[in-house]
Amino acid sequence: MPLAPLFRPIDVAPAYQKVADAIEREIVNGRIKPGDPIGTEHELVRQFGVNRSTIREGIRVLEEGGLIRRDSSRRLHACLPRYTKLASRLSRALVLHEVTFRELYEASMTLEVASIEGAVERATEENLAELSDNLARSEAVVGDPAMLAECDAEFHVLVAKASQNRVLQLAREPAAQLFYPTTEMIVTGVVEGGPRLVAAHRHLIEAIRRRDREAGVLWTRRHLQDWRRGFEKIASLDRSVEHMYMEHAQAARRR
Amino acid sequence: MPLAPLFRPIDVAPAYQKVADAIEREIVNGRIKPGDPIGTEHELVRQFGVNRSTIREGIRVLEEGGLIRRDSSRRLHACLPRYTKLASRLSRALVLHEVTFRELYEASMTLEVASIEGAVERATEENLAELSDNLARSEAVVGDPAMLAECDAEFHVLVAKASQNRVLQLAREPAAQLFYPTTEMIVTGVVEGGPRLVAAHRHLIEAIRRRDREAGVLWTRRHLQDWRRGFEKIASLDRSVEHMYMEHAQAARRR
DNA sequence: TCCTATAGTTTGTCCGACAATCGCCATCGG
DNA sequence: CCGATGGCGATTGTCGGACAAACTATAGGA
Numbered sequence: 089m090p091l092a093p094l095f096r097p098i099d100v101a102p103a104y105q106k107v108a109d110a111i112e113r114e115i116v117n118g119r120i121k122p123g124d125p126i127g128t129e130h131e132l133v134r135q136f137g138v139n140r141s142t143i144r145e146g147i148r149v150l151e152e153g154g155l156i157r158r159d160s161s162r163r164l165h166a167c168l169p170r171y172t173k174l175a176s177r178l179s180r181a182l183v184l185h186e187v188t189f190r191e192l193y194e195a196s197m198t199l200e201v202a203s204i205e206g207a208v209e210r211a212t213e214e215n216l217a218e219l220s221d222n223l224a225r226s227e228a229v230v231g232d233p234a235m236l237a238e239c240d241a242e243f244h245v246l247v248a249k250a251s252q253n254r255v256l257q258l259a260r261e262p263a264a265q266l267f268y269p270t271t272e273m274i275v276t277g278v279v280e281g282g283p284r285l286v287a288a289h290r291h292l293i294e295a296i297r298r299r300d301r302e303a304g305v306l307w308t309r310r311h312l313q314d315w316r317r318g319f320e321k322i323a324s325l326d327r328s329v330e331h332m333y334m335e336h337a338q339a340a341r342r343r
Numbered sequence: 344m345p346l347a348p349l350f351r352p353i354d355v356a357p358a359y360q361k362v363a364d365a366i367e368r369e370i371v372n373g374r375i376k377p378g379d380p381i382g383t384e385h386e387l388v389r390q391f392g393v394n395r396s397t398i399r400e401g402i403r404v405l406e407e408g409g410l411i412r413r414d415s416s417r418r419l420h421a422c423l424p425r426y427t428k429l430a431s432r433l434s435r436a437l438v439l440h441e442v443t444f445r446e447l448y449e450a451s452m453t454l455e456v457a458s459i460e461g462a463v464e465r466a467t468e469e470n471l472a473e474l475s476d477n478l479a480r481s482e483a484v485v486g487d488p489a490m491l492a493e494c495d496a497e498f499h500v501l502v503a504k505a506s507q508n509r510v511l512q513l514a515r516e517p518a519a520q521l522f523y524p525t526t527e528m529i530v531t532g533v534v535e536g537g538p539r540l541v542a543a544h545r546h547l548i549e550a551i552r553r554r555d556r557e558a559g560v561l562w563t564r565r566h567l568q569d570w571r572r573g574f575e576k577i578a579s580l581d582r583s584v585e586h587m588y589m590e591h592a593q594a595a596r597r598r
Numbered sequence: 599t600c601c602t603a604t605a606g607t608t609t610g611t612c613c614g615a616c617a618a619t620c621g622c623c624a625t626c627g628g
Numbered sequence: 629c630c631g632a633t634g635g636c637g638a639t640t641g642t643c644g645g646a647c648a649a650a651c652t653a654t655a656g657g658a
Contacts, residue, residue, distance in 0.1 A: 102610060104403070116435060128639060139612045141396050144641090148359070148400050152407040153432060161620055162640060169436040177408060177432065178513060180371060181424040187509045194461070195510035202453040254442045255450035258433060259514040357641060383608060394643045399610090416651060417609060 107146030175261035206251025274318035362401030430516035461506025470505035529573035
């Protein structure tokens with residue numbers, strides 16, 4: 089007959105982890121608000137009663153998680169995790185898992201359509217102004233693939249923002265980050281790619297302005313199908329996302 | 344007249360960051376494969392020519408990013424970032440950004456419908472077996488809200504897995520993690536909730552088996568609308584996700 | 599052959615130290 | 629009076645060394 093358990097398993101975690109968890113708890117349950125300063129390392133040493141090296145390891149964990157940052161003077165304060173930084177983690181994971189462009193395409197079709205539906209329904213005047221501004225800049229750089237690809241990425245971020253749905257905004261970001269580099273390649277390789285891209289954006293803005301959901305969905309589909317056709321001219325949809333993409337993700341993360 | 348800038352800002356990163364970046368680069372571009380051992384700390388000290396404390400701070404960064412792990416003997420090796428761990432980062436971010444249940448609901452409607460569509464199209468026999476097994480367990484615990492909520496969460500993970508689309512799988516995870524705790528509350532508060540939930544799962548499995556896309560979408564919608572109706576009995580959709588959710592996310596992350 | 603005791607490694611933590619940098623403040627010159 | 633300059637304390641990034649606990653591996657004993 090087995091003995092009735094007298095003791096619960098004790099929580100044995102390294103000290104630096106406990107430090108990180110303790111600070112994280114205070115932030116997520118709101119006792120420390122975004123922007124609030126965390127103490128200096130020396131002060132944390134006093135509060136937690138552990139060595140500064142231990143404190144610093146804990147700080148690295150939180151910093152990487154995006155919960156705390158160092159301002160210009162390197163002092164610590166809590167902050168809201170940035171979507172793009174977290175999303176680049178996911179992009180990196182997707183690359184490592186060797187997802188295919190087909191998966192990327194299918195998921196983006198869903199996510200971008202959902203974004204435009206939300207945008208059509210809830211975009212504000214300010215959202216429209218941002219989109220128009222982006223369109224103007226796109227038209228100015230239609231001959232420069234790198235700049236145009238950047239504008240395209242920003243455009244779709246703005247559409248997602250206009251949907252007023254931050255969950256959607258976040259969900260689409262990882263796939264979008266992986267799309268970005270291919271857009272440049274496609275616009276470079278396909279002559280009519282640039283103008284078609286800008287035209288699609290113009291129709292999308294128009295659809296949002298007129299609250300025309302059908303048109304929004306239609307042009308989003310076309311826009312993505314354009315991407316697909318362009319992509320298939322240079323590679324197979326079933327190829328896995330290349331490792332070179334990580335450069336973009338890394339650059340985005342450092343921002 | 345402003346001077347033409349003679350110099351670019353120089354990239355001065357702390358040593359621990361450079362260590363982390365260097366190791367990350369080797370992993371993401373494939374020179375170090377998942378599972379490969381990273382050296383011991385002492386060895387990294389030799390290779391990078393910096394102090395062990397510096398190496399350790401770099402390691403914490405990579406560990407938190409999910410790129411490296413310590414096995415049972417605490418030795419370092421590269422690994423594929425786990426979806427659930429990364430997703431819990433995102434869940435945490437969503438909580439801190441105080442997203443509303445309405446955003447969660449709308450995004451999930453899109454993501455879960457996309458998942459079922461993929462599952463209907465591409466589910467394997469093995470996927471179906473897993474789903475059936477989950478259903479059997481759900482039926483056994485229909486009276487236990489906590490266990491049933493857990494089964495429900497797993498069910499939808501399995502559906503997403505059956506879609507064979509890892510981008511989608513990853514995209515839906517953060518929102519799903521935030522849903523999970525409410526399911527328990529709803530099943531506790533609404534008597535017919537448990538049986539309805541299990542019935543929906545049964546219909547979903549049947550739809551996947553028959554490759555009946557319409558039925559799959561229909562029952563997914565109903566399933567989510569059930570959640571919504573149940574939720575609105577206890578709170579408003581426009582309430583922001585509560586801080587208490589973090590307990591679940593934290594527990595999931597530690598796994 | 600299987601088990602155990604011992605030695606060597608590795609990690610987690612601590613201590614103390616120092617240079618570089620930043621914020622602050624007083625001083626100096628126009 | 630105002631802006632530039634320089635000193636001073638505080639803070640961070642890095643370093644070297646140290647030690648206990650936990651683990652691996654190896655050799656010796658039943």
